[in-house]
Structure formats: C-alpha cells, structure tokens
Amino acid sequence: MLFSWLLFLILNQGNADGGTQWPDRCLQNKTRPCVLFVHKKSHFKLEKDQFFFSKDSLVEWTGKEHISLYKGISWMKFSEIADVELPFGTLQVTPESELVVDLKDNRIVVSVLSGKVRVAARADQSAYELTEGTEVEFGPVDYQRKVASISLPRTIVLPNYLKSIQKAFPFSDFNFQEHLERVGKSIRSGLLLQSKWSQTIVETKMSDARRDKVRQKYEAEHAQRRDSLLRRIFRQKNNFEEE
C-alpha cells in the first residue's frame, strides 16, 4: 500500500511539472503549434531557450522561435532571434536576451533584463528598442487612436518587478539572490541610459532655449533695422527731411 502511494506521488509530481500540453507531449515531440497550460510555477528548457512560468500561464509555440503569450507571468531567455506575440503588441528579441512579461487584466508589462527587445503596440507602425534594465507597459486598443496603447520606456520599477517575478521564479531550482544581483545591475545600466536620455533631453532643451534667445535677439535687431530702413524710404519718397 505504502509503496503504491509513493509511486502515485512520484508519478503525479512528474506530470505536474510539465503542465498540460496540447497536443499531448508536443513540447517533447517539437510539434507546432503547441499549447502549454501551466499548473504550478515551473521551469522549462527547450533546446537552448529557457522559461519560467507562473501558475495558470497559457503559452503557445506557433513556430520555431515564435511564441504567443496569453496569460500569466513569464521569464524567458532566448538563444536566438525570436518573436513573441502578446494580446496588445509584439516583441522581437535579439539572441541572448532575457526578459519578463507580466500579463495582467488590460495591462502588460515587459521588462528587459539583458539584450535588446524591439517592442511595438498592436496596429502601430512605429516601435521602441528596449535595452537592459528598461521596461514598457502596453494597454488595450484605443479605438480613438486605432492602436493599442504603449507607455514610454522607463527603468524597471523594482518593487513591481519583485511582485511579478516571485510568482514565476522557481526558488528551489535557482539562486534568487544571484538573480536579484543581476537584475540590480540591469537596473543600474537602465538608470545610466535613462540619465543619458534625461541629459540629452535637458541639453536639447537648453540648446533650444539658447537658440530661441539668439533668434529673438536677431529678430529684435532685424526688426529695428527694418523699421529704420522703412522710415528712411518713406521719408525719401515723401521728400521729408532726415531727422
């Protein structure tokens, strides 16, 4: 009896780790499309790509390096170029990129931990390139603008990131502290980049202000010169004496 229960527990553990796949065992057989519904937070390794998924995540592999995320929180590391489709937009991932995607109700947060990710909102022709330590937030289609909404890139907000990742990170398999240190480094480089953006914005604003000042000065002088020229012509035309 005891042996049978042990056997049952072992078998059950094995099934739960993989989540439910449709078609059955499609991940192992590399069948595409392949849908995965995750029962509990799990770690998957597909060839050289790695994934952590939170409980109740719903993911579909539609082709080689083409993934659709429908639900849940996902940490992903890609060895090659990959396309990730989301309800409100798409991501193009460069090799060796590491990112976290958190799909919430009417909101998706994409945080890049390493590499570069090109993000585009649904039906939007333009795209942003996110580098390490930065994140962006998507919203549903705004029917007045006819595109999905997307925020400006910003540095990863650590408290929010921690809330998300703890639902997907398998603490037993990996060292969380090590992960946190790496995220910290990414955020630092994100902050450096953002401070460069801010510096560029400030410098641009300052140079705009300087240029405005020079232009105003030039226009004032020019206006004065034009006035005196017009006055002279007027006087000459009317045979007035010069003052």
Place this chain on the structure above:
Amino acid sequence: MPSSVYASLLMTICACFALWRGEQEFSYDKELQSKVGLLSKKVMQEKLKSELVLARLYNFKQEVALAMGDQKDFSNNQGLRDLASVIPHRIQENKNITLASQSMFQSGKDAFLKGEYDNAIAKFLGTVSQFPDSSAQLEASYYLVRSFYITGNKQEALSWSEKMLKLFPDSLWTAKSMIVMAHIYTDQNRKNDALDVYQTVLNSFKEDEIQEEVKKQLTEMGL
C-alpha cells in the same frame, strides 16, 4: 507430526494468503490510480482548451476594437460594444471596472432597499455614468427608473425607460422598465398608451416572469 510443523504450515498458508490479497489490493489501487490519472489529465486538457478559446476571444476583441476605429460612439450599438468590450472607456482608466462598478451599484441597491431613494439615485447615476461599459449598467438603469418613479419624478423615469429601450432592446431589465413605464401611463390616465406598452412587452418577451407580471397588471386594469 509435531504440532510446531502444523503451526508453521498454517502460518505459511496465512502469509501466502495475505500476500495474495495484498497484491490484489495493490493492483486494484493501481488500476484506480491510473483511471484517476487519466481523468485528471482529460480535465486539464479541457481546461487548457477553454482557456485557449477565452484567450483567442480576447485577441479577437482587440481586432474588433481596431476594426471599429471610425465608430467613436458605441452607445447606440450594445452588441458591438459587448464584442469590443476590452476597450475601457476613458473615464474608466486605472479602475478595476468590475469591482468598482459592482460595489457602487450594490451600495445603490442597498440604499434602494432601505427606502433611501435619493441616495440610491445618486449611486445608480454614478454607476451608469462612470462605468458605461460595465455589466452593472443594465440593472442600475432599471433601478433608476424605479427610484425616479417612486420619488414622483415620472418624467425622468420615462426618459430612462426610453433610453433603456433604445440601448438594450432585448434585455429583461428593459422589459421590467417598460412595465414601470406602463404604470406611469396608467397613473396619467393614458390607458391606451399603457395598453400599447403592455402589448409590446407581451409580444417581445416570452419569459414566464414577464408574461405573468403583464397579465397580472392587465387583470388589475379590468381587462
């Protein structure tokens, strides 16, 4: 033969019997477990499929919202709005629509049941104006009709009832609000108008609840 030989023979038989029973029990357990395993796998597969359908519907709703790009006002097309309902109205941004609208509607209903009609009207108006895409809108509109009727503001009650008829023509709540509309006409001595409304409700809504209510009202009118 010595008795110890009998005893050991008996014990061996007992042990064999126990082993045989145990094995039988084990194979029965194993069979049950494999059945349970298969069934739970099937359940999970069905769950996966239903989650996938919901996810694809959500994606489709985005497409509908995109296709409806030129239509800025959804208020006259409830069906379309339901299909593209992922679009939050501007005033609903940053709010949990379902929770907030339900809690506002519920507090209005509580006030209504306590007879605090002015408070109830304020809450119902808040629900319909702040959460135009929420599911509570229909019921809140119906309670607005009733609250206005009870407080004697018949013109407002009629206006909300007409609004419901225009926006949600197929809803049971609209049928109920039309019954209130007929009451108002009866109070105003517009018997023919009231009869027209009752007739429309009888023809359009076949649900027992509505049919019985209308027939009761008609009997009360002596018809």
